[in-house]
Amino acid sequence: MAATRRPGRNHLFVPGPTNIPDRVQRAMLVPSEDHRSVDFPALTKPLFEDTKKVYGSTDGTIFLFPASGTGIWESALTNTLCRGDKVLTSRYGQFSHLWIDMAQRIGLDVVVQEEAWGTGADPQKIEEALRADTNHEIKAVMVVHNETATGVTSDIGAVRKAIDAAGHPALLFVDGVSSIGSLPFRMDEWKVDCAIAGSQKGLMLPAGLGVICVSPKALQASEGKAGRNDRLAHVYFAWEDHRKQNPAGYFPYTPSLPLLYGLREALACLFEEGLENVYHRHHVLGEATRQAVAAWGLKTCAKDPKWNSDTVTAIVVPEGVDAAQIIKHAFVRYNLALGAGLSQVAGKVFRIGHVGDLNELSLLGAIAGAEMAMNDCGLKVTPGSGVAAASNYLREHPLNKN
Amino acid sequence: MAATRRPGRNHLFVPGPTNIPDRVQRAMLVPSEDHRSVDFPALTKPLFEDTKKVYGSTDGTIFLFPASGTGIWESALTNTLCRGDKVLTSRYGQFSHLWIDMAQRIGLDVVVQEEAWGTGADPQKIEEALRADTNHEIKAVMVVHNETATGVTSDIGAVRKAIDAAGHPALLFVDGVSSIGSLPFRMDEWKVDCAIAGSQKGLMLPAGLGVICVSPKALQASEGKAGRNDRLAHVYFAWEDHRKQNPAGYFPYTPSLPLLYGLREALACLFEEGLENVYHRHHVLGEATRQAVAAWGLKTCAKDPKWNSDTVTAIVVPEGVDAAQIIKHAFVRYNLALGAGLSQVAGKVFRIGHVGDLNELSLLGAIAGAEMAMNDCGLKVTPGSGVAAASNYLREHPLNKN
Amino acid sequence: MAATRRPGRNHLFVPGPTNIPDRVQRAMLVPSEDHRSVDFPALTKPLFEDTKKVYGSTDGTIFLFPASGTGIWESALTNTLCRGDKVLTSRYGQFSHLWIDMAQRIGLDVVVQEEAWGTGADPQKIEEALRADTNHEIKAVMVVHNETATGVTSDIGAVRKAIDAAGHPALLFVDGVSSIGSLPFRMDEWKVDCAIAGSQKGLMLPAGLGVICVSPKALQASEGKAGRNDRLAHVYFAWEDHRKQNPAGYFPYTPSLPLLYGLREALACLFEEGLENVYHRHHVLGEATRQAVAAWGLKTCAKDPKWNSDTVTAIVVPEGVDAAQIIKHAFVRYNLALGAGLSQVAGKVFRIGHVGDLNELSLLGAIAGAEMAMNDCGLKVTPGSGVAAASNYLREHPLNKN
Amino acid sequence: MAATRRPGRNHLFVPGPTNIPDRVQRAMLVPSEDHRSVDFPALTKPLFEDTKKVYGSTDGTIFLFPASGTGIWESALTNTLCRGDKVLTSRYGQFSHLWIDMAQRIGLDVVVQEEAWGTGADPQKIEEALRADTNHEIKAVMVVHNETATGVTSDIGAVRKAIDAAGHPALLFVDGVSSIGSLPFRMDEWKVDCAIAGSQKGLMLPAGLGVICVSPKALQASEGKAGRNDRLAHVYFAWEDHRKQNPAGYFPYTPSLPLLYGLREALACLFEEGLENVYHRHHVLGEATRQAVAAWGLKTCAKDPKWNSDTVTAIVVPEGVDAAQIIKHAFVRYNLALGAGLSQVAGKVFRIGHVGDLNELSLLGAIAGAEMAMNDCGLKVTPGSGVAAASNYLREHPLNKN
Secondary structure, X not given: OOXXXXXXXXXXXXXXXXXXXXXXXXXXXXXXXXOOOOOXXXXXXXXXXXXXXXXXOOOOEEEEEEOOHHHHHHHHHHHHOEOOOEEEEEEOOHHHHHHHHHHHHOOOEEEEEEOOEOEOOOHHHHHHHHHHOOOOOEEEEEEEOEEOXXXXXXXXXXXXXHHHHHOOOOEEEEEOOOOEOOEOOOOOOOOOOEEEEEOOOOOOOOOOEEEEEEOHHHHHHHOOHHHOOOEOOOOOOOHHHHHHHHHHOOOOOOOOHXXXXXXXXXXXXXXXXXXXXXXXXXXXXXXXXXXXXXXHOOEEOOOOHHHEOOOEEEEEOOOOOOHHHHHHHHHHHHOEEEEEOOHHHOOOEEEEEOOOOOOHHHHHHHHHHHHHHHHHOOOOOOOOHHHHHHHHHHHHOOOOOO | OOOOOOOOOOEEEOOOOOOOOXXXXXXXXXXXXXXXXXXXHHHHHHHHHHHHHHHOOOOOEEEEEEOOHHHHHHHHHHHHOEOOOEEEEEEOOHHHHHHHHHHHHOOOEEEEEEOOEOEOXXXXXXXXXXXXXXXXXXXXXXXXXXXXXOOEEOOHHHHHHHHHHHOOOOXXXXXXXXXXXXXXXXXXXXXXXXXXXXXXXXXXOOOOEEEEEEOHHHHHHHOOHHHOOOEOOOOOOOHHHHHHHHHHOOOOOOOOHHHHHHHHHHHHHHHHHOHHHHHHHHHHHHHHHHHHHHHHOOEEOOOOHHHEOOOEEEEEOOOOOOHHHHHHHHHHHHOEEEEEOOHHHOOOEEEEEOOOOOOHHHHHHHHHHHHHHHHHOOOOOOOOHHHHHHHHHHHHOOOOOO | OOOOOOOOOOEEEOOOOOXXXXXXXXXHOOOXXXXXXXXXXXXXXXXXXXXXXXXXXXXXXXXXEEOOHHHHHHHHHHHHOEOOOEEEEEEOOHHHHHHXXXXXXXXXXXXXXXXXXXXXXXXXXHHHHHHHOOOOOEEEEEEEOEEOOOOEEOOHHHHHHHHHHHOOOOEEEXXXXXXXXXXXXXXXXXXXXXXXXXXXXXXXXXXOEEEEEEOHHHHHHHOOHHHOOOEOOOOOOOHHHHHHHHHHOOOOOOOOHHHHHHHHHHHHHHHHHOHHHHHHHHHHHHHHHHHHHHHOOOEEOOOOHHHEOOOEEEEEOOOOOOHHHHHHHHHHHHOEEEEEOOHHHOOOEEEEEOOOOOOHHXXXXXXXXXXXXXXXXXXXXXXXXXXXXXXXXXXXXXXXXX | OOOOOOOOOOXXXXXXXXXXXXXXXXXXXXXXXXXXXXXXHHHHHHHHHHHHHHHOXXXXXXXXEEOOHHHHHHHHHHHHOEOOOEXXXXXXXXXXXXXXXXXXXXXXEEEEEEXXXXXXXXXXXXXXXXXXXXXXXXXXXXXXXXXXXXXXXOOHHHHHHHHHHXXXXXXXXXXXXXXXXXXXXXXXXXOOOEEEEEOOOOOOOOOOEEEEEEOHHHHHHHOOHHHOOXXXXXXXXXXXXXXXXXHHOOOOOOOOHHHHHHHHHXXXXXXXXXXXXXXXXXXXXXXXXXXXXXXXXXXXXXXXXXHEOOOEEEEEOOXXXXXXXXXXXXXXXXXXXXXXXXHHHOOOEEEEEOOOOOOHHXXXXXXXXXXXXXXXXXXXXXXXXXXXXXXXXXXXXXXXXX
């Protein structure tokens, strides 16, 4: 809390947690109730089915955990793999790095393809590695769909094609924490085996509900692990306990009721807007942001337009400017929360999240704020230039496709 | 409700109701309780004292009614005046007009000084009228402090000087609905006798709580009216019933609990920011808005800078442009609620409210939205020009004085 | 607030304000919005129609005021009557008394039939008075349907028959503040001309929304009053201003948005349960309460079963016992809010409200609490006796008719 | 959701999740915010210190996880132990059983002392087992403080004495999910090494925040495990990641903001009431419940008064009666949620939770409801008898010690 009250609302433009729509806030305002009551399944059973739609899946199985996305990374790995199993992945930002770190710490043999920060997974290199793995030692390919740290989206469809081209049976695990519910996601089409989401991004909820969608192939891989001596044994994140309870609408331990009620309402929001409209809106707001960056004469962290993320833009500041100072100033002076640069890009970038429940004028307010904070901190950009460029684009491109 | 969901928040820039701060929303979320309990006065008694601070009064008495500001107009008139009493007032906008209409309909003899819309009360003319009233037939002078329809603030201190210069005993009634809590208000210094506020403007609450601060002189005027045959007899808005109950912390009929709890929190917000900071902030945001209007090459309804309101700006559109269309387009396309022109200025102005719990980036979002809506509707302004002008001003002028 | 925290919930058994259902609380948690927007009528227009159902009316017109029920009393009288008009009414409790007091203070000539507290309106006496009024000087008959102070319900159908039997054209005004939405109310069948409700009783909302349903005959009576010199001139509560705006879904002044959203949800609650079920439930809970009183060996204020109110029971304590002390003790020690005796019956009765959103176990908790408080305060009743009697009755009588 | 609306509130008497106080509900109603902002530590840093008070600890370290209590079981085991490590524990109910199951599934060697359901941990047998373990192969003793399934509280102080008497260095892990915040807990005095709590019991929050307090000895045990090949490798529940971030007020992954704000308010509630008063209140309500059970002529699952739990009472129904039917009937007919019998005692007991934010009349309502449900289902008890016994006790024993 600040020493004195800051008037007005906080302008939240970190790439998650995202703004919670009013109606979702209302939906979460629930008294406690017996999660074993005869009424309870009427709430929960539709959630499992409806959540799959956001993944673009009909074949998958949804598990809901009281956890953040980090826990769901762990759930994917530990339910399907054994100690010492080999996995293939790429590192191109802080979140791909952290998932690698987890995989290593829980005892997997992680083959890392290092990619430049500002790029993403390289399907060709993945295909080559898989082709070379003639013994099929690689049990899974792990890809971060949207690298939140750099504002880069990898092409999961291309990764799938690479795996298929190599004729390799590895599972495909995708971190969709900052993409699912915001960017097009085609679980079944891309034959993703584990797709990981958190509640606090495109699902427009507080953090605390971890979501995974699991393919039949991954479910099968998880079965029988219980009996093995080298299993990555877990209970909290184990699917088997959930599979015993979920079909009847219950959970193996006490779920967080507000988040379940909130999820129901958030899904209703997404479906009322229409998922294709949601994806389109994220694209329009992302492009508007990039138009502003170009008007400022700055560059994004994404090294090529093909890597552009429609949920977050990382903006590179010139040498000699401290992006961290801009971020702090924006927060303290203008009540604007921008995302910081992490690790390799700390101090070198600031990020504008444009994910979740947003519209044009909220974004333009943030762009105006970024302009002001940059100018205040010695990074001179033409006042109004970013807003002008973004608003010109937005006038031409309605948020709704229809 | 719209047919399809509009993503993101509504940008509310009508001059009331205003945005409710989150903490005030929380404070209003209360279960019902017995408003006759022994605990209840601990909530209510401080409200009467603290609300006076917002009026700049120590001598006054606060009455709180479940009502909108319109009801409080009626409370001022009916408690102090009798049928056929003469009152003096000026008309320069829709709200001064409506108060005059009420005064006439309840049976007062209203002397109206017509002023051009875009100007306000003329102290010199008021002084002249009072000097001419040698028999002191005029019982009260009614002034709308801030004419919400045109974005004009009258000078109450000058009106007081005019009354004093005329040596006239008339009561001074001030409509402060869109000023109190936002613009400097000096009840005691200006010797205001009845000052009227609503909850949905500077007090940052939903509508429904009408507030009046009454001077000792007005209280005295109200006494004894009960016995008179020509009284403007009321019960609901009668002060006498409240005076019997309020000192002990109770009300003559059931109060709206959420609004009382909300008022407590809203006052805490104002005091934490500091009333002088609140006034300063409104001035800065108002001036930033005017800078944007000037950059667009447009004019405000206020005919001279001395009339500028710091809570609402009415922007005149050129001949041939329909302001109503801009307003509707802004709402439907950009989720931006602008204020409409009313009565004489319908279709000729749109209004940007900058009152209540606001900060720079919210305002800049609205300015950007107004730019877009104007351009979409054929009123060409340079994209980004208003935002640039406003943001340049805002960078130089922090919201907080300290 | 108490000096130290009282654990657990407050048990609210005053006869209003009543408990707000969770879903109604949620529904009221709304941001401010422009009450002049193109979206707004989608909220408001159905409210006018749906509210009529609670009155048992299709012919009537609903007006919604930011006000408590007291204001709506005033709205009924001032829109239809002129100064000096004669009205006929009965006094049998504090609320009928207060309405009489209002009628007198606003300048009506009130003919009062005094009835014993614990009884209600006497149709025969009303018929006689109307028959005697051969010149039809009596313009209206005012009846409090449910006298909250004594727990007595008058028979409005019988009053209607009395008026008709006398062949008298007087308007029929009914205070339904503590009956409408809880007890059967047949506006059209009983040919009620003005029926007054508040939000904080059967409508399960906070106080602050005053509701009136007006018959075509009363609407006609109100027309033309504006031109008369002896009108009970009002503006805030005038129907004419609302009639200009309501059909399009708007209001003449800023409405309280949370209460409108809350009303929509509260009506949905009533309709989902079914109005007949709601009435039945109130009867069952009322009878259960009376069974408890009988088991305690005490008497209700209602002097005959035909006067029993199904929304509130006033319990007479024996000579020498101070009911006020029981009430205070129940509140401080057991967090139980009972209703106090008012005026004539102050100290002689305590009241258990059983109105609004209640079920069996909440009521039994209150009955248990009343037992404990009585015993603590020296009024010895057999512990558990009231609960046993009430629960035996409740086991036999489900709350839902179906 | 039920097909038709059930009027009134749900009476929640499962032993968790518990009722959320209104002020805690309010506190959780927060917008999203940047959990990396400069303001954030002002919220979080005091939480770590204040939560320790509820554990009776000054030496411990608090970790907060987005998880249910089950996850915190896992956190205790996996941070301190290695694969194949031997642990000693007792089984006497469903929750002690589930923790044993977890320990086995993650690869520990679990020595189980079977105790009759209705009793608890036997300090003497624990001492004997530890004395026999001369090689100190037992690395930890696991005890469920309050077995929620049977309503039994074990004596942790006695377990500590047993460990000390045996001169054994084993760590002491205590599941305090249904005790901490409700029953006296003396972390430091009892030298507990890991104490596990969930948010949805005595902390009066929704589920979703897992809390552990860790002694310096357990922290030390956890260090260096990272390097070992046989570690129970985890990342999500690893303390080391939190230890890097918590001292500055941050978390290694996105925390659930509503639960953190709710925790702050829930702690304030506990401290305002006073922890000793909280414990006393739970004892009084527990004893009142037991008085009711005795009055009904029934027995609790707890086989001796020394095992009585003050947070939940499991009531044994006679042969031939199906407790599950009573529970279902109570829920459907009376909106009363009772706890079911689990596993061994399924159908044989129903449970009344009396944990969290409760007071006398809420409990008496539930007791009345249990009476009615039993009688409806053919288990005849004297109507009102339980309420009479409980209320007599409650009249003599105020909830507040002072």
